[in-house]
Amino acid sequence: MTRRQIFSIAPRGIGHQRTGRRINQRAMLFSFASLVAFVWLLVGGAVAQGGGELRFCLRSEPKTFDPLKVEDDASESIRYLTGGVLVRMNRETQALEPGLAQSWEVSKDGRGIVFKLRSGIAFSDGTPFSAEDVAFTMQRLMDPALHSPTGDAFRSGPGNVETKIISPAQISITFPAAVAGLDRLFDQVAIVSAHSPKKEMAVLGPFVVADYKAGASVLLKRNPNYWKSDSQGRKLPYLDAIELDVQANRDVEMLRFKRGEIDLINALDSEYFDRLAATSPQQVQDAGPSLDSEQVWFNEVAKAPIPEYKRAWFRSQNFRRAISEAINRADLSRIVFHGHAQPAVGPVSPANKFWFNTKLKAEPYSPETALRTLQADGFHLDSGGLKDRDGNAVVFSIITNAGNKSREQMAVMIQEDLQKIGVHVNVVTLDFPSLIARMTQTFDYEAILLGLTNVDLDPNGEMNLWLSSSDNHQWNPQQKTPETAWEAEIDKLMRAQASSADAAKRKEAFDRVQEIVYEQAPFIFLINKNALSAVSTAVHGAHPVILHPQTFWNAEQLTVGK
Amino acid sequence: MTAWRRLACALLLLVVSVSLAASWLAPGGYARQYREAAGAPPSAAHWLGTDEIGRDRFARLLYGTRISLLLAPAAALLSTLMAALVGGLAGYMGGLWARLAMAATDLFLSLPWLFLLITVRAVMPLNVSPMASVLVTFSMLGLLGWTSAARVLCARTRSLRDADFVRQARASGIRGMRLFWIHVMPNLRPALYAQFWISIPVFILSEANLGILGLGVAEPMPSWGSLLRELEGLTSIGEEPWKFVPLILLVVVVTLFQFVLSKQEEVAA
Numbered sequence: 001m002t003r004r005q006i007f008s009i010a011p012r013g014i015g016h017q018r019t020g021r022r023i024n025q026r027a028m029l030f031s032f033a034s035l036v037a038f039v040w041l042l043v044g045g046a047v048a049q050g051g052g053e054l055r056f057c058l059r060s061e062p063k064t065f066d067p068l069k070v071e072d073d074a075s076e077s078i079r080y081l082t083g084g085v086l087v088r089m090n091r092e093t094q095a096l097e098p099g100l101a102q103s104w105e106v107s108k109d110g111r112g113i114v115f116k117l118r119s120g121i122a123f124s125d126g127t128p129f130s131a132e133d134v135a136f137t138m139q140r141l142m143d144p145a146l147h148s149p150t151g152d153a154f155r156s157g158p159g160n161v162e163t164k165i166i167s168p169a170q171i172s173i174t175f176p177a178a179v180a181g182l183d184r185l186f187d188q189v190a191i192v193s194a195h196s197p198k199k200e201m202a203v204l205g206p207f208v209v210a211d212y213k214a215g216a217s218v219l220l221k222r223n224p225n226y227w228k229s230d231s232q233g234r235k236l237p238y239l240d241a242i243e244l245d246v247q248a249n250r251d252v253e254m255l256r257f258k259r260g261e262i263d264l265i266n267a268l269d270s271e272y273f274d275r276l277a278a279t280s281p282q283q284v285q286d287a288g289p290s291l292d293s294e295q296v297w298f299n300e301v302a303k304a305p306i307p308e309y310k311r312a313w314f315r316s317q318n319f320r321r322a323i324s325e326a327i328n329r330a331d332l333s334r335i336v337f338h339g340h341a342q343p344a345v346g347p348v349s350p351a352n353k354f355w356f357n358t359k360l361k362a363e364p365y366s367p368e369t370a371l372r373t374l375q376a377d378g379f380h381l382d383s384g385g386l387k388d389r390d391g392n393a394v395v396f397s398i399i400t401n402a403g404n405k406s407r408e409q410m411a412v413m414i415q416e417d418l419q420k421i422g423v424h425v426n427v428v429t430l431d432f433p434s435l436i437a438r439m440t441q442t443f444d445y446e447a448i449l450l451g452l453t454n455v456d457l458d459p460n461g462e463m464n465l466w467l468s469s470s471d472n473h474q475w476n477p478q479q480k481t482p483e484t485a486w487e488a489e490i491d492k493l494m495r496a497q498a499s500s501a502d503a504a505k506r507k508e509a510f511d512r513v514q515e516i517v518y519e520q521a522p523f524i525f526l527i528n529k530n531a532l533s534a535v536s537t538a539v540h541g542a543h544p545v546i547l548h549p550q551t552f553w554n555a556e557q558l559t560v561g562k
Numbered sequence: 563m564t565a566w567r568r569l570a571c572a573l574l575l576l577v578v579s580v581s582l583a584a585s586w587l588a589p590g591g592y593a594r595q596y597r598e599a600a601g602a603p604p605s606a607a608h609w610l611g612t613d614e615i616g617r618d619r620f621a622r623l624l625y626g627t628r629i630s631l632l633l634a635p636a637a638a639l640l641s642t643l644m645a646a647l648v649g650g651l652a653g654y655m656g657g658l659w660a661r662l663a664m665a666a667t668d669l670f671l672s673l674p675w676l677f678l679l680i681t682v683r684a685v686m687p688l689n690v691s692p693m694a695s696v697l698v699t700f701s702m703l704g705l706l707g708w709t710s711a712a713r714v715l716c717a718r719t720r721s722l723r724d725a726d727f728v729r730q731a732r733a734s735g736i737r738g739m740r741l742f743w744i745h746v747m748p749n750l751r752p753a754l755y756a757q758f759w760i761s762i763p764v765f766i767l768s769e770a771n772l773g774i775l776g777l778g779v780a781e782p783m784p785s786w787g788s789l790l791r792e793l794e795g796l797t798s799i800g801e802e803p804w805k806f807v808p809l810i811l812l813v814v815v816v817t818l819f820q821f822v823l824s825k826q827e828e829v830a831a
Contacts (some may be wrong), residue, residue, distance in 0.1 A: 189707040331597055411781070413595065431680050
């Protein structure tokens with residue numbers, strides 16, 4: 001594959017003759033004017049007409065091109081590049097910016113929102129955009145038969161969503177109950193056309209799907225009807241096209257980047273990052289801590305097939321806190337992630353500027369404190385090994401998914417850290433389906449080390465994790481009523497923040513949730529990985545950030561050229 | 563015994579001896595993490611450098627060699643005995659027994675052994691010590707690896723059953739298992755030796771494959787498989803050449819096992 005050639009220069013001097021001084025002066029003047037025109041075309045035209053072709057890899061096949069059904073990363077990337085949204089969260093400032101809506105207003109009770117839309121906009125196939133399309137999108141999004149993951153975020157209570165078209169450029173949407181962070185949720189809602197014969201393939205975003213080869217690639221081309229222009233009035237996007245190759249193998253992705261066959265790598269592994277940094281430091285970027293975390297948790301499920309005395313350990317706050325205190329997070333960050341990670345504080349990464357509870361600090365590494373904490377529960381050292389008050393040796397297994405090198409290394413380092421307080425850990429690596437079956441169906445495990453990928457800044461996105469009745473309340477899911485007082489308090493706080501439209505009150509409630517999680521340690525948060533990426537020097541205008549999509553969040557302003 | 567065979571035996575013995583002296587040659591042990599020297603290149607303190615979490619690579623190589631070289635022959639012995647039992651008896655008894663035994667062998671041969679091993683690992687109890695995981699891994703390899711050898715031994719036994727000296731023994735009144743043990747079995751010995759020696763490198767490589775997938779011997783216990791995982795993602799040989807030492811040792815040992823086979827055993831295999 002070769003880059004598209006932007007300019008071609010014709011041979012000079014054809015038919016040029018010497019005809020005297022005056023003619024020469026005229027010719028010089030003409031040449032100068034031509035040169036000026038050529039340079040103008042070269043500079044202006046380069047940006048406005050030919051921004052080149054950007055190429056990068058999707059790590060899996062996109063499961064859908066319907067923006068309302070998106071649930072996988074590959075489809076999400078395509079939705080981001082092709083979908084037009086009413087409001088867009090700026091991935092760099094984390095602030096909301098107008099999109100298809102010029103302005104919007106959320107009602108005081110948090111149930112309704114009124115959008116004032118831009119006029120004169122058309123979908124990629126020329127179909128005009130109006131409030132009718134927004135109403136149609138909301139109707140489809142909230143249709144229970146569609147099972148839209150994006151729609152689930154809006155389901156605040158029983159009842160229907162009401163849309164009212166005030167004028168072709170104004171629409172009001174009312175939900176049955178308050179939806180926390182309502183306006184931010186629209187960042188994920190790509191508007192689909194109510195009238196276009198192309199249905200969801202007619203888009204309002206900067207690019208349009210031009211070609212799709214199943215299992216191989218997706219070609220996006222510039223949307224000729226995209227509404228946005230830059231500050232100098234030039235039509236966006238600058239790029240002519242984006243080619244997305246489906247490539248699951250990260251080694252191959254890295255090799256292709258080194259060969260110059262692709263221009264970007266998102267979510268780069270720390271090892272690859274360092275390797276690339278050694279040879280091409282100008283091509284790698286560490287944007288700081290991301291929202292992703294790695295954590296360990298113990299099995300606290302009442303019906304889990306584990307010995308009763310072990311369940312008692314795992315349900316003890318002192319035991320969990322002691323294990324947390326005995327883990328050297330700084331070493332995990334420094335050794336496993338080559339310094340491209342930070343010791344985790346709690347469930348919210350410091351990268352989440354608004355929601356992170358700044359009062360909390362990372363658990364200091366202290367085996368001595370850990371032993372003292374354990375003694376409070378009757379644990380004692382006996383010939384170098386830790387025993388509980390009934391004389392049972394403290395031995396448990398940590399499982400993680402086979403093939404994930406960084407998790408395996410973290411587990412082995414934790415194994416040695418805990419050995420220092422007399423705790424014997426067996427590290428078990430399982431294939432992912434087996435691990436998930438043990439975690440969600442049989443509950444046949446003692447401790448698990450896994451990661452949490454967070455794409456949503458708002459705590460509402462974590463409701464399924466913190467509510468004790470939820471399937472994803474990993475340490476003890478599907479509780480009919482909260483089994484502990486602190487879980488009941490988390491339930492209450494999470495529901496309170498979800499039903500409030502007052503940002504300060506929501507923050508106060510979620511700060512308390514973070515404090516409880518820190519004190520109780522149901523999840524022992526280990527590290528927050530840094531957002532690492534690689535961008536070819538041929539790409540201009542890239543500013544990788546911590547939020548998805550790290551490297552191409554400003555795709556409409558990127559250009560590719562030598 | 564040829565000179566090559568003698569040399570191969572001597573070198574194998576040397577490798578085994580050095581690995582048995584691991585605790586003396588690498589007193590730090592295979593599990594200790596020198597975290598301040600993680601990923602260090604070779605030095606006087608760490609002859610082959612340290613791995614990514616600071617464990618001495620030389621110590622891990624010695625202990626890993628000990629595990630692979632002691633347990634692969636054990637697994638090979640188990641599989642050869644099973645092959646002798648199933649293949650030998652099927653060939654000797656013939657008829658319906660042979661058909662049933664060979665059908666069972668075909669069934670085992672058609673099993674996707676890698677997925678089977680993954681499944682067995684998944685259903686095993688979680689709290690097993692690293693040493694137990696080593697024993698389970700090699701036992702599984704031994705229990706699943708007898709099939710090809712059983713077919714060879716069945717064919718060999720069938721030809722022996724119809725040999726003149728066996729007919730003569732039968733005519734002399736020797737029958738049943740006595741005939742099998744006294745006249746058939748001793749003549750199967752070259753084939754058994756061959757299958758045994760051939761199986762060892764196969765099991766070493768199988769364990770290495772499982773180790774590369776992260777499903778072999780449990781951490782922190784080293785094996786050649788887990789040591790080879792360090793080569794993942796390495797883009798050039800010149801980058802960190804000392805990481806190739808386990809691979810070189812594996813190739814050398816597997817080659818030495820081939821030299822150990824005598825001409826007669828090679829023919830029998």
